Amino acid sequence: MEELSATAYVILGMVRGEPKSGYEIKAAVDGTTRFFWAASYGQIYPELKRLSEAGLIAGSDSPTGGRRRTVYAITADGEEELVAWLRQPPSTYELREEGLLKLFFADALPRPDAVEILRAMRVHRLAVAARLRAMEPLALERGDPFPLAVLRAGIEFTEWFADWCERTEAQLLDPDHEKRSS
Amino acid sequence: MEELSATAYVILGMVRGEPKSGYEIKAAVDGTTRFFWAASYGQIYPELKRLSEAGLIAGSDSPTGGRRRTVYAITADGEEELVAWLRQPPSTYELREEGLLKLFFADALPRPDAVEILRAMRVHRLAVAARLRAMEPLALERGDPFPLAVLRAGIEFTEWFADWCERTEAQLLDPDHEKRSS
DNA sequence: ACAGGCATGTAAATAGTTACATGATTCG
DNA sequence: CGAATCATGTAACTATTTACATGCCTGT
Numbered sequence: 145m146e147e148l149s150a151t152a153y154v155i156l157g158m159v160r161g162e163p164k165s166g167y168e169i170k171a172a173v174d175g176t177t178r179f180f181w182a183a184s185y186g187q188i189y190p191e192l193k194r195l196s197e198a199g200l201i202a203g204s205d206s207p208t209g210g211r212r213r214t215v216y217a218i219t220a221d222g223e224e225e226l227v228a229w230l231r232q233p234p235s236t237y238e239l240r241e242e243g244l245l246k247l248f249f250a251d252a253l254p255r256p257d258a259v260e261i262l263r264a265m266r267v268h269r270l271a272v273a274a275r276l277r278a279m280e281p282l283a284l285e286r287g288d289p290f291p292l293a294v295l296r297a298g299i300e301f302t303e304w305f306a307d308w309c310e311r312t313e314a315q316l317l318d319p320d321h322e323k324r325s326s
Numbered sequence: 327m328e329e330l331s332a333t334a335y336v337i338l339g340m341v342r343g344e345p346k347s348g349y350e351i352k353a354a355v356d357g358t359t360r361f362f363w364a365a366s367y368g369q370i371y372p373e374l375k376r377l378s379e380a381g382l383i384a385g386s387d388s389p390t391g392g393r394r395r396t397v398y399a400i401t402a403d404g405e406e407e408l409v410a411w412l413r414q415p416p417s418t419y420e421l422r423e424e425g426l427l428k429l430f431f432a433d434a435l436p437r438p439d440a441v442e443i444l445r446a447m448r449v450h451r452l453a454v455a456a457r458l459r460a461m462e463p464l465a466l467e468r469g470d471p472f473p474l475a476v477l478r479a480g481i482e483f484t485e486w487f488a489d490w491c492e493r494t495e496a497q498l499l500d501p502d503h504e505k506r507s508s
Numbered sequence: 509a510c511a512g513g514c515a516t517g518t519a520a521a522t523a524g525t526t527a528c529a530t531g532a533t534t535c536g
Numbered sequence: 537c538g539a540a541t542c543a544t545g546t547a548a549c550t551a552t553t554t555a556c557a558t559g560c561c562t563g564t
Contacts, residue, residue, distance in 0.1 A: 149523075150424065157431035167543050177430055180421045184525055189545055211532045213543065223434070230435050233446040234425035237454075239362045242332065243416035244479060248359055249339035250472045252405070253412050258472065264415040272419075289501065290432045290440070293494050297426060304486050312475050319471065331551075349515050366553060371517055393560045395515060514561075523552070533542070 148225065150236070151187045152195055156218055156226040159201055163217035166192055176291060179276070179298045192216060200225055243268075259313055266309035273302040330407065332418065333369045334377055338400055338408040341383055345399035348374055358473060361458070361480045374398060382407055425450075441495055448491035455484040 154177065158169045166188050173183045195201045200222035203214045218226070243265035250258035276299045283292045336359065340351045348370050355365045377383045382404035385396045400408070425447035432440035458481045465474045 150427070151523085153431075154427065157427075157434070160431070160434060165543070166545090167541095171542095177427060180423050181427045182420070182524085185545075186526080186547090187524065208542075209533065211543065226431070227434055230428050230431060230443070231439060234423070234428050234443065234450075236422055236424035237450065238364070238420070238422040239480075239483065240418055240420040240422060241362050241416070242418035244476050245332070245336065245339075245359060245363045246412050246416055247472055248476045249335075249342070249408070249412060251470060252339070252342060252409055257413060261412070261416065268416075268419070288433060289498065290429055293498070294426050294430045297490055297494070298421075300490060301421065301483075301486070304483070308479055308482060312479070316471065316475070333551085347515070348517085353514095364552090367517075368519090368554080369552065390514075391561065393515065509564100511564085512562085514559100516558085517556100519554100519556085521552100521554080523550100525550075526548085528545100528547085530544085531542100533540100535540085536538095 148195075148229070149187075149191070150181070151183050151191050152200075153226060153229050154181060154183055155188065155191055155195060155216075156200060156222050156229075159216050160218045160223065160226065163204075163215040165206075165213050165215050168215075175279075176295075179272075180294075195222070241265075255316070259316055262309045262313040262316070266306050266313070269302050269306040269309065273299060273306060276302060330377075330411070331373070332363070333365050333373050334382075335408060335411050336363060336365055337370065337373055337377060337398075338382060338404050341398050342400045342405065342408065345386075345397040347388075347395050347397050350397075357461075358477075361454075362476075377404070423447075437498070441498055444491045444495040444498070448488050448495070451484050451488040451491065455481060455488060458484060 154173060155169055158164060158172050164172065166185070169188055169192075170183065170185060173181075192201070192203070196203050196216065198221075200219055201216040202219050203216045205212070206215045207213050243261060246261050247258070247265075250261055253261075276295065279295060280292075280299065283295045286292070336355060337351060340346060340354050346354065348367070351370055351374075352365065352367060355363075374383070374385070378385050378398065380403075382401055383398040384401050385398045387394070388397045389395050425443060428443050429440070429447075432443055435443075458477065461477060462474075462481065465477045468474070
């Protein structure tokens with residue numbers, strides 16, 4: 145058997161516990177892991193078929209009224225595969241941030257426009273932080289320690305980033321006195 | 327004219343200032359933006375051809391001895407395109423971190439193995455932080471404020487992340503007394 | 509002589525997004 | 537009734553990595 149894709153493991157992890165439909169998996173991803181690992185229908189549905197054929201998940205019809213619906217449950221093989229993957233040291237780390245890329249080249253802009261990049265980044269991050277903070281009470285209620293920890297990583301990261309933007313903006317406007325208000 | 331890819335702008339930004347060969351662009355990316363925006367030869371060389379045909383960069387032969395070599399310089403049109411892109415609010419933000427994904431599903435593992443994920447993440451981040459710190463003196467010498475700011479973002483982020491791993495590990499091992507040593 | 513770095517490029521595979529098509533159900 | 541949501545799926549495109557092929561030049 146070939147290597148599974150990261151999306152395959154996202155699916156395995158998501159259907160562990162309660163079985164889910166493709167639609168529900170997408171919703172779960174959007175509500176939780178989206179901030180550090182996304183998945184689209186174009187990945188999910190074909191992957192569900194592959195995982196099903198490989199025997200790592202099993203689909204069963206579960207229509208809601210006249211609306212056809214297939215929910216997938218993890219199999220023993222699937223659980224084994226998931227756990228084996230979890231035990232391997234993680235190897236994908238990428239902070240894809242167009243704002244940092246633009247800032248890197250901001251020398252090509254007049255100073256006020258360059259600073260504007262930082263302002264835009266900060267505004268965006270503050271909005272994200274608010275959304276994540278709003279999700280925290282729900283995650284707390286659920287009581288699952290790992291998703292909660294991951295959410296808090298997202299919150300802390302986003303707030304740290306917004307703060308970094310603010311500090312860097314100040315430094316660019318007043319470059320000689322970095323240490324004044326420590 | 328169609329929209330340009332992010333890689334196209336990376337190239338435009340990299341050849342602004344001194345002209346560079348494809349090989350040098352790759353080296354520059356690996357030495358600087360790699361931590362938040364990478365590019366491979368498979369993207370760079372075809373993109374150089376496209377940008378050249380679009381008149382945004384201009385290549386000129388510049389062999390080193392008998393070794394053929396083409397360096398590309400940005401054109402006025404290219405500079406305009408780059409600046410227009412820099413002025414638009416950034417729109418790609420993604421923290422792709424397999425470790426967080428694994429941690430999210432770590433419920434499937436016995437507790438010590440779950441904690442091991444955090445330890446592996448931390449070890450990795452500490453190694454990255456060391457590499458980035460080693461690059462700081464050079465960036466300081468160069469005196470370009472934007473690349474330096476971006477590098478420092480990388481350092482701060484990496485160190486924050488390593489610290490978060492440590493704190494979260496401690497909390498998972500001793501969940502009831504989160505506030506003891508504030 | 510040989511290793512390693514400079515240099516250009518392509519092919520194939522994998523990954524991932526976007527847009528669309530289809531149709532049912534629910535809620536206002 | 538119409539909009540939103542549930543639900544499944546595909547096609548086309550874009551992005552990205554990996555591996556390979558080729559060949560020159562420099563230092564040991």
